[in-house]
Amino acid sequence: MPTKGMRSISFKTSSPSSSSSPSPSPSISIPPSSSHHHSFSNSLVMEENIEIAQFLIHKWDSDASNSLCSITSLFSFDNRQEAKQYLNAVNYLQSAMQHFIKEDTKSEKLVQAHNLMQIAMKRLEKEFYQILSSNRDHLDPESVSNRSSTARSSVSDFDEECSIDEFRVAGDSITETERVSMIAMADLKAIADCMIFSGYGKECVKIYKVMRKSIVDEALYYLGVERLRFSQVQKMDWEVLELKIKKWLNAVKVAVRTLFYGERILCDHVFSTSETIKGSCFAEISKEGAMYLFGFAENVAKCKKTPEKMFRTLDLYESISDLWPEIESIFSFESTSTVRSQAVTSVVKLGEAVRTMLVDFESAIQKDASKTPVPGGGVHPLTRYVMNYISVLADYGGILTDIVADWPLKIQSPLPAESYLGSPYPEDEPSSVISIRLAWLILVLLCKLDGKVKLYKDVALSYLFLANNLQYVVNKVRNSNIKFLVGDDWVTKHESKVKQYVSNYERMGWSKVIMSLPENPSASMLPEKAKDFFKRFNAAFEEACQKQSSWVVQDQKLRDEIKISVAKRIIPTYQEFYETHRVGFIRIMGSDPVVRYAPDDLGNHLSDILYGSGASGSVSSSNSSSTQSRSRRGS
Template sequence: MPRKGMRSILFKPSPLSSPSSSVSMPSSSPRRSFSDSLIEENIEFARSLITKWDYDQSNYAHTTSLFNDSRHEARQYLNAIRDLQSAMQYLVAKDSTSQMLVDSQLLMQVAMKRLEKEFYQILAANRDHLDPESVSGRSSTTERISVSDYDEEYSDDEFRFAGDSISETERVSMIAMADLKAIAESMISAGYGKECVKIYKIMRKSIVDEALYHLGVERLSFSQLQKMDWEVLEIKIKNWLHAIKVAVKTLFSGERILSDHVFANSGKIAEACFSEITREGAMYLFGFPELVAKCKKSPEKMFRTLDLYEAISDNWPQIESIFSCESTSAIRSQAVTSLVKLGEAVRTMLTDFELAIQKDSSKTPVPGGGVHPLTRYVLNYITFLADYSGILADIFADWPLTMTQSPLPESYFQSPDRDENPSSEISVRLAWLILVVLCKLDRRAELYEDVAQSYLFLANNLQYVVVKVRTSNLGFLLGEDWLTKHEKKVREYVSKYERVGWGKVLSSLPDNPTAEMPPEKATVSFKSFNAAFLEVYGKQSTWIVSDPKLRDEIKVSIAMKLVPRYREFYDKHRVGLRRELGSDSVHICSPDDLGNYLSDILHGSRDSGSVSSHSSSSYHRSNGNGP
């Protein structure tokens, strides 16, 4: 029995019904039962309250909001509707054709019209307080407010249970959510859920669509994207990368929380509302990466494609959770499809990248034997790829590298942890790409006429590779063994360069520089050394070693091989040499100057065409004083 009706019977006499507001009972009718009296009173109380807030009966109702004007009366209004519904159920069971039932049904229609208006006003007036970001941030607090709050004496103070821990904005939002939930439950219970749901879908969908628009989510077709310049498309991708974070963590999450809260007593309605509100926007959002993946592929698009893949992959747990119901399965499928298409695009681009390296046909030697542009481009590209190693490992997990695809030695495919470590698969692929470019460099080294410069070119380029690997994530992926092996190879190239490039200079000195020999023979050796050194110095003043540390190491190594031996020969024979040369125009440098001349080499030159003659002249001028 409704509590309000019982309280009225026990503590006050039943009011006399006016002809205009109640059903007249014949004087000869039989005595009414206790239940009949209670039902009539509940209907009359509901009539008085519903009529007060009827738009057609009261000007006051047009200008005032029931739920904003008096929370106590709002509670009474909902309770009256509930009691009216109970009375109607009683009347249907007793006499489904009674005039009282007809009147009650009309009265319920008026009440539902009012609640429909209140529902709309709360949604409209609280757009800011019910924004998805606010809702998603306070879901746990809001869960403590339920329709049952309307069953007892109810005031704003009930929402201050958290004290100072909630702000005024949060309090307003919580009240609005509780009101919406109470109204929705009342309307659905009375059979007017369709009207309630329609308003909710229209209002909330407009908010979601507007939010996505401000986030830059556009409804673009594949043909539109295909025609865009890459610079324009890249801007749209950047906007999308920001949009997905906000949309998943805030927009869609907040909408799911709000729908589940407002329609807490009907999971199917909550799912249907959320699905219809978000489906269109979510399909456009998660469909954009698929369209990008279908566009023309090129190496420079690789990293933005990986960014798209990473964004979906990182947000997938929340996407799967938020869109978990059957009615949103198409949204989940679209996100998965985009992932698959992006992965295929990445695999295609990496294959094309390797083919582009292999097809490089540049025939012009790099001036000075420096680092080849292909080396710089490829290593910088691979270095950036290494930053996406986790994503790449996922993409290539089902596409292992095989011996038929790769020129790598079989040992690369027999790594003991390859099956246990997912990143080892991408490590193999990156090592493969580096090997491809190193093989191309071996062919480029053949373009140099001077064998010593060929070895210097190889040392320069491999040193660049090693440094890039060691100072990036590539070092972690390829491992210390790989680095040690290739650092050793650099030293081998340097050793060959020194042997070939400076062998003639060293051989111009006697095997035993301190051995006795006639002045004439010593003079010949000095002249031979002078000519050989001048030739090498002239050439290598135009050569370059780009890495400062390696350049210094090479110079120190050459000086250690050359200067001490020359000093011994010079100190032993300089007196006889001075007498032998006399006023001869040949000038020989001192051992101390030798190191200074060596400091000039391997720095390259801006004007490679005139360097040799310039260096030769400088050498002669610096030796003007003789030994």
């Protein structure tokens, strides 16, 4: 065979062809009247192509004594043009084999071509493995998934006419990592196309599956995705399981949007010529890890349901729901349908768990059996717990709407919906289902608090207890997303109830003081009678202040409003009585300690009440608002 420069090697075909057309049909122009001459001419062309292919294949034979070829990559920076010719040689070699199979199955040329093909496939297997291995960092899913469509189109695939200089030009607009990644992907695709066309697709696919699956499994491991069985999850303490859920919540987004997405892009690109191979490869690489990933959420959902697990369960539900469009797209093959099914099953089970926990939460409120009255009529721990819980639930309003949309509340009560929602129950609006349910939970709490009023022997204190707790509820609603669900009418209505409770407290708590003064404080009366009024007022006022110094109003604004209101009820009447009778009383009776308070003194004494005493101490405005509910994501 004549020696030729590698760049001048060409194969005999009827028209120019590149490796982008892996099924060339070698032929030469012949008169259509002579079929025998046509066949003979084709055989000559095929024989010449075999000889040319033999030169390239033997040159890069992995088992040859040529040590340079054994350590040098055919697809290295300096050999790209020769690699292109090598792939063309293999493609034409395959065409030659098909020709001689039709002509003579015992042909020596067929045997020669078959032997050459085995040598070539062994070399390409090695090159395929080497590219996957040496470009492990450049072909990581993050690098692949971050490639924009513009960058992908800026560099031609290997099978198109493209020199290394063109790669450099294209690379001016992309990062070095992206450039190397795209070149490696183009090389892998070219090799895969050639091997599949030559009938050696299984060997190529086997290498790809082993290499890429190890990368996926390793990435999931470093993301913290554990292969846990339900029995293992079930036995975990909640604190331990919650930490694992937090890790999972961070891992699932990266796994879907980067890891599996990047692997799907790479797999689609390398095996673009075969949908079957693409599906098989991607399933083998990703299916096992994905099943463990989404199966974890189902295992959590199947564990014992308690109210404390509600928010992490909602986080799991929300994560998979948000990622569902990507999951459905990435795992769209029939071979990965079980992954889609697992994701759906997990969402369904999580939704069922949330429903169960909502029912259990309501039941827990109703069953609260605490018998100890809150000192000073302050905010009950149940009120804090329930409202903090509901305020966080409201943050998940959109997700909860999906979960309870087809689960309307069945109210076993004669109370109409307007009594706690503030407007009729709009059954045809899905979002109203969660609104009505949260409003109902608040009503259950308020009814429970009404029952706890019996723990207080002082009627005034019982009203103060109701005012404190309802004010806490209103504040929590007003300052959280609950307001957007239950509406302004609900807030206005319950604010008026707070005022009603306060009015009852003032009437019951200060009526004795008010009644200790005459109806007409400026009316003339004997000094002895005036003295009796002063004495009765002193006793009543001191008793009320002493008693209410241990009572508490934790909302500063409400506390100030109550003091101002009480002062308006007492001080003007006392001041009129004081100014009318004090001078005459002292002139006749002399200096008598019975007149203990000037009008200004009353205000000073009133300023000291409703802060609580003993362990309660003075309640600041910061404490009057609710304790902060735990963060949705960080707690």
